[in-house]
Amino acid sequence: MKIRNKPGGVLGIVAAASIVALSLSGCVRDGAGQGGGGSSTSPGITDTSITLGVTTPLSGPTAGPGTCTVAGLAAYFGAVNAAGGVQFGDGKKRTVDVKSYDDAYDPQKSLSNFQQMVADNVFAVTSGLGTPTNRAFRDAAISQEVPQVLVMTGDPLFSDREESPWQLGFVPIYQNEGAAFGKLLAESGAQHKVAILSQNDDYGKGYVSGFKEAIGGAANVSVVGELTYEATDTSVDAQLTQLAASGADVFFNAMSITPLVISSLQKAQQIGWKPSWFLPSNTSSPTAILQPGGATAYPGIYSVSFSKAPQSPAFAKDADVVKFLADLKQYGNYPDMPAFPHCMWSYMVGATLEEAFKKMTEPNRDSFMTALRDIKGLQAPLMLEGTAVDTTTDGQPAVSSVLVQKYDGRGYTTAEKFG
Amino acid sequence: MRTISAVLANRSVRASLIAVVAIALIVAPLILPAFTNQTLVRIGVYAVAILGLNIVMGYTGQVNLGQIFFVGLGAYVAAYGVNHDWNILLVFVAACVIPGIVGLFVALAAARLGGLAIAMVTIALPIVGVPLAKRLDEFTGGSQGTSARFTDAPDWSGLYNDQWQFYIVLLVTAAAFLLARNLVRGRYGRSFGVVRENEAVAASMGISPYRTKVLAFTVASIFGGASGFLYLAAVQYTSPETLSFGHSISLVAAMVIGGAGSITGALIGGAYYVFVPQLTNAIDPNLTAISQGAILLAVLFLLPQGLVSLPRVIRRLARRRTAPSTPSGKPPQNSPVHHPTTEAAVREGLETQRGKIDHED
Structure with missing residues (x-):
């Protein structure tokens, strides 16, 4: 080994490092990028x-x-x-x-x-x-x-x-969607029995609370069955069978999982339950969900939207x-x-x-x-x-x-x- | 090259080097731009998680695919504590201890199973964890997650938030690395190594493979919990997405890329975990998945022992160029992963490790 171990070498290095450190800490960082208020120009916008x-x-x-x-x-x-x-x-x-x-x-x-x-x-x-x-x-x-x-x-x-x-x-928000469908149902005048299936989280709860609020005063709409499922469930067959037995003619399905919606559409047909469906806007795609689910078998599939559908012939x-x-x-x-x-x-x-x-x-x-x-x-x-x-x-x-x-x-x- | 390692072996030189690094780390946040600090903070967060993973996987050889569960649990415990105005030290202790206890119970059951069965059990953790986090919305805030702000810089400090967070993360990360280093270099580290190589040999030496695995798993969970606390300090928000299974696999990948069975490798792994998404975003945000895969494959092909082996590979190449006939004199000092299958090789591995420790003292 050819290194000389000078006494005080350590001290020297520490001292040098401290000097560097102190001088560096003198350079205070400028506050650019912090805050966007005031009447000045904000970051991200120029004259052009x-x-x-x-x-x-x-x-x-x-x-x-x-x-x-x-x-x-x-x-x-x-x-x-x-x-x-x-x-x-x-x-x-x-x-x-x-x-x-x-x-x-x-x-x-x-x-x-x-x-x-x-x-x-x-x-x-x-x-x-x-x-x-x-x-x-x-x-x-x-x-x-x-x-x-x-x-x-x-x-x-x-x-x-x-x-x-x-x-x-x-x-x-989820409540807006549920409420829009509830309102339509309440205004229909005819008697309806509704079965509700919802995802057991604030997504599902939002839809259901909006829907229930909208049908609150309506005498012609009654909820005859209400079940939930977990977002991680791979099948809701049991819930569908149970809800089918309630004899509901309207099925409010607040479900956000694409494959689950498709299999629900298929399963309900198999067990001979053909109500009108409500589906949330994000799981009601005609090509990705309704066609593979065979949705034409049902008297009606309802969803909500505020945008024109480019794929629709209309x-x-x-x-x-x-x-x-x-x-x-x-x-x-x-x-x-x-x-x-x-x-x-x-x-x-x-x-x-x-x-x-x-x-x-x-x-x-x-x-x-x-x-x-x-x-x-x-x-x-x-x-x-x-x-x-x-x-x-x-x-x-x-x-x-x-x-x-x-x-x-x-x-x-x-x-x-x-x- | 030889002289550099000789210089590094000198105790006083090393001490002063550590002092320089420490000072640099303390001063750095004051001058670096906010985004760099925030990036460094996240590296610290994941380095601690990967460090825990490294103890159970890299050192003890038990496949653990559920580390993210403990990170998420630690984050949730911390969020719960912060939102109920617990003392911050208590929050930290709880965020470490509760995942530790859960890890202990899981390990007590899982370590009885051999080999891949442990991996199966650990896969179940994040898979069960996500719906649980959604379901227990009283504690977790449901699928919308929960925010907890406790790392805004206090007024007296005169610091920006990112600087304050940097110091919190630095403190915990440095402590975690120091503890882990001492753990793996001591008695327990040696028993981890033996259990990894051959459980029968371990048993014959009076080391209980079962207890050793449980210990490693529990330690890993505690580090996971500490990482979760840091996660909350850095992100100030946690949700069921935090503990999704995919992130657990990313953690394992980052650990292997950094270097399994290496303390420095955990730090490099943390940097990899944070930098690569940023890098791939800069390349083309629409191709992140493909470019991340390409980087992963490239590193594994070029450096199968992880990025931590890069200096060794360079040294070997340099040596080959200068003296092509000389065979390498001594075995690599800090070989992170070797897979000796025979008993003799185990003994040799042990001796290298012991030699290393003697060398330290």
């Missing part, structure tokens, strides 16, 4: 462009709808940018950039993506799918004063202004649908017919954001939130007649009006009344 961020599942089991939440938004702003951009309320014309981040439906990753977005100077986070993934960075978004708006979750927390000053949900020549599909192909990197409604929803998110941009008078986040909370009666492209964006009501998401739809063998058409 604005940057939006989306964290959403782009891999894993929820990648299908997740990809759609980016594709629709990119399609909308791709077309807008090609036409020159958005005329903002402060008089400047800006193009809109959309940056996407994959969180694989993992809350920890969505928080990481949010922190990355702050470092990447994103003006606002939008359109991302998922309750846990959006909740994971909700607190951080509030403390950093970064807008987290028009996100795809039915969780009412995001639309509570006191609790969530920098948030706003986009899609109707809308094949609709101007909105034609433009949407073209934009999706050209700018959204999504050449197929959308299999999930999230593609349409995120396209509407684009339209809603554009409206807010047009109204915001200063290039900062405060002004943006004020403008965003002041949109009423906006008929975004692809929205069904009778629904509209309304961001002015506390406790409600941007879209709270839904229309009950009836399956016509290929797609959905609006059901004016039950039956």
Whole structure:
């Protein structure tokens, strides 16, 4: 060994390191990126462009709808940018950039993506799918004063202004959907016996509570059977057999698991129970669920929607649908017919954001939130007649009006009344 | 190369090196940008989880696919404690002890089963854990999860939140690594090694394989719980998604990539777990699954013993280039995974380990 062990070498190194440490600690980090308030310009917006961020599942089991939440938004702003951009309320014309981040439906990753977005100077986070993934960075978004708006979750927390000053949900909360169907049933006038099957969590409970509230005063609707299942169950055959025995003519099925819905549709036919069905908007896809489930065997399959269905023949020549599909192909990197409604929803998110941009008078986040909370009666492209964006009501998401739809063998058409 | 390791062997040099690293770690958060701190914090969180996994899998050789369950349990316990205004130390202790007790009970039953049966039992943990977390919404907040903020920097500190979190995570992670290092280098570490190589030999030496496995499993659960506490400190939110089975597999992959049976490997594994999603996101957010798979395969093909073996591989290549005829003189000092099947090899492995320990003292 050829090292000389100088006495005091250790001390020397420690001393040197301490000097370095002390001098480094003198460099105080600047507070850039913290906070977006005030009348100054916020991060992520320049005189010519604005940057939006989306964290959403782009891999894993929820990648299908997740990809759609980016594709629709990119399609909308791709077309807008090609036409020159958005005329903002402060008089400047800006193009809109959309940056996407994959969180694989993992809350920890969505928080990481949010922190990355702050470092990447994103003006606002939008359109991302998922309750846990959006909740994971909700607190951080509030403390950093970064807008987290028009996100795809039915969780009412995001639309509570006191609790969530920098948030706003986009899609109707679960209760809205259940209530819309309950109202239709109550108004039908005929006698109905309803069997309820729901997922044993706040998803299922939300649907059921909305439904029950709506049929509360109606004498013609009675609930004859109510059962639950677990989200991890692989079969609900036992529950279906039991509910079939109740003789119900209407089956309210608040189920979020795609394969389970298909097997339920098949099983009920096998045991000879053919009621009218209600299915939630996210598990009522004509191609992915109703066709394999053989849904035409039932007198009616009802769901709710606020968007036009591009796959339905009724809308094949609709101007909105034609433009949407073209934009999706050209700018959204999504050449197929959308299999999930999230593609349409995120396209509407684009339209809603554009409206807010047009109204915001200063290039900062405060002004943006004020403008965003002041949109009423906006008929975004692809929205069904009778629904509209309304961001002015506390406790409600941007879209709270839904229309009950009836399956016509290929797609959905609006059901004016039950039956 | 030889001189560098000789220098490192010198006690005072090593002590001063540790001092420099410690000072660097303490000063770093003050100058680094917020995002870097937040990334480092997450690395600490997962390094502790992987460290626990390493003790039971890397050192003791028992397949554990349920580590994420203990992380999630620790996070839930911590969230419950924080939301009920427990003292923060009590929260930490509970977040370690409760997963530890659960781990002990699971291990008491599972360690009786041999080989792959333990893996089966551990698979069941996250699979049962997710619906349980959804079901027990009184404690867990149901499928919407629960938020718990307790790591915002207090006013007197004058720090940003990310800096404060960094120090909390640094404290716990450093303690965890120190404890783990002492554990695996001492008597228990040696019995872990023997049980991994051959249970019959272990029994003949008076080491109970059953007790050793239970101990390793329990220690791993405690580390999992500590990691869960850190998870809550960093993310401030937990939900049933936290303990989904897929993350458990990712943890195992990160451990193998870092280096099974190596303390440093656990740290590298934590860095891998955090960096790779960020990296693949930067490449193309639509192709994260494919690019993560490609990186995983590339590392395993090039460095089958994990990233921790990189310096050794470089050294070997360098030696081969300078003196191609000389066979390697002594066995690798810190070989993380060797699979000697014969008894003699076990003894040799033991001796290397013992030699290492003597060398330490």
